[in-house]
Amino acid sequence: MSLRVAVAGASGYAGGELLRLLLNHPEAEIGALTAGTNAGEPLGRLHPHLPELADRLLEPTTADVLGGHDVVFMALPHGSAAQLSRELDDVPLIIDCGADYRLTDEAAWTEFYGSDHAGTWPYGLPELPGQRDVLRQSRRIALPGCFPTVATLALWPAYRAGLLAPAVDIVAFTGASGAGKTLKPHLLASEVMGSATPYGVAGTHRHTPELEQNLSALAGVPVEVSFTPVLAPMTRGILAVCGAQVLNGVTDGDVREVYTKAAASERFVHLLPPGHWPTTAAVTGSNSAHLQAALDIRRQRLIAIGAIDNLTKGTAGNAVQCMNLVHRFNENTGLTTVGVAP
CATH class of the missing domain: 3.40.50.720 (NAD(P)-binding Rossmann-like Domain)
Known part of the structure; x- marks a missing residue:
């Protein structure tokens, strides 16, 4: 029925x-x-x-x-x-x-x-x-917010596996459709096209407590989030770049292993091959999240990147x-x- x-x-x-x-x-x-x-x-x-x-x-x-x-x-x-x-x-x-x-x-x-x-x-x-x-x-x-959806999916394998310190920096680039259809001067095509604009800076964006709620639950301890969204000259999509310090002894192989295992059973989570990075164009119109993660060995920081269509x-x-x-x-x-x- x-x-x-x-x-x-x-x-x-x-x-x-x-x-x-x-x-x-x-x-x-x-x-x-x-x-x-x-x-x-x-x-x-x-x-x-x-x-x-x-x-x-x-x-x-x-x-x-x-x-x-x-x-x-x-x-x-x-x-x-x-x-x-x-x-x-x-x-x-x-x-x-x-x-x-x-x-x-x-x-x-x-x-x-x-x-x-x-x-x-x-x-x-x-x-x-x-x-x-x-x-x-x-x-x-x-439902989650669009930014917490992509950033949580990008960081979930690492925090769930206990690889990361409880503080993360997230910069996420979003298309103008995320602001809805209400007429706003700063969202006119002449304002958006050819320009990238940060907003909700320094912990003021409303998705910040939701990100902390999600990541803290995964980590089992309070996680502090520094979140900066950026309005990009595109219609749809979010690209989230997340960085967090890894705990002592974590290797690039450890990172790949936990992300591979996490994505293996998820229909809508796609881990890209090593060296390939998510793009918003690749997920337009789909219910997929494309992920990649790598260890910055010099700084001992995980860089996890995710892309989704914010409307799907x-x-x-x-x-x-x-x-x-x-x-x-x-x-x-x-x-x-x-x-x-x-």
């Missing part, structure tokens, strides 16, 4: 990516599509790449519209999902693509988001050790992956490891 699926926030980039994937999911029947200011508009005006849904009208984002579905994906600005989810008790599965339920630390939420903490839902990154068992039993799931593995693809786990479908149903080139 097909799942009747609704997408709240269908007019945005994440919502559009969800619909692109769901159209190719054999077990999904697309139900209500909702929006805020775009309610009443035909979807085709906002997502002309989805001709099968072009005539569908966007409805208001209300519990009355979204209730009665088997799955509701919420691709909404932070702060919006918490109230709405409380009104959807009848929905068997809600997957929040936003930030509202990601953090376990109430104080960290208040510091970085400036509002009351809504609570914590199971964390929707299946590749984390033991997390698939948690997600299969879950009916409310909080970074958001919508991960959401579909979690839905597949909950409903016991093959985990890759409706998803691909194949990118789009050139």
Whole structure:
């Protein structure tokens, strides 16, 4: 039996990516599509790449519209999902693509988001050790942020194996789609093209506590994160460059061994051959994370690099992956490891 699926926030980039994937999911029947200011508009005006849904009208984002579905994906600005989810008790599965339920630390939420903490839902990154068992039993799931997705995957094998000191530097380059569709002068094409711009510098980006939460859980001790995102002149993709001191005695062979073992059983994690480095172009449109790691022998530092498509593995693809786990479908149903080139 097909799942009747609704997408709240269908007019945005994440919502559009969800619909692109769901159209190719054999077990999904697309139900209500909702929006805020775009309610009443035909979807085709906002997502002309989805001709099968072009005539569908966007409805208001209300519990009355979204209730009665088997799955509701919420691709909404932070702060919006918490109230709405409380009104959807009848929905068997809600997957929040936003930030509202990601953090376990109430104080960290208040510091970085400036509002009351809504609570914590199971964390929707299946590749984390033991997390698939948690997600299969879950009916409310909080997706990771796009930056924490790629950086956690890049560092997870090393921290899980105890190879690294509990402090890491992360610089991540992202495409403009990560900021959403809202009109902002600094995201105009004339501002972005031909320029790379850091933002959220010196520990101020909201994904910092989420990165520390993930890596600390993997390491078993608190991990300090210095995170700098950089807006790059591209539409999609994130490239994360992570550096951390290795513990005494760790060799390049040790690094290769733990990364090879970690990636071997993961459908969507691809470890590149030695000397080959991830690129954002190679993962465009796919649910894959491409990884590489090497030891800087002179500095005794691990350099781990990961690339994902921020809209697919970074958001919508991960959401579909979690839905597949909950409903016991093959985990890759409706998803691909194949990118789009050139």
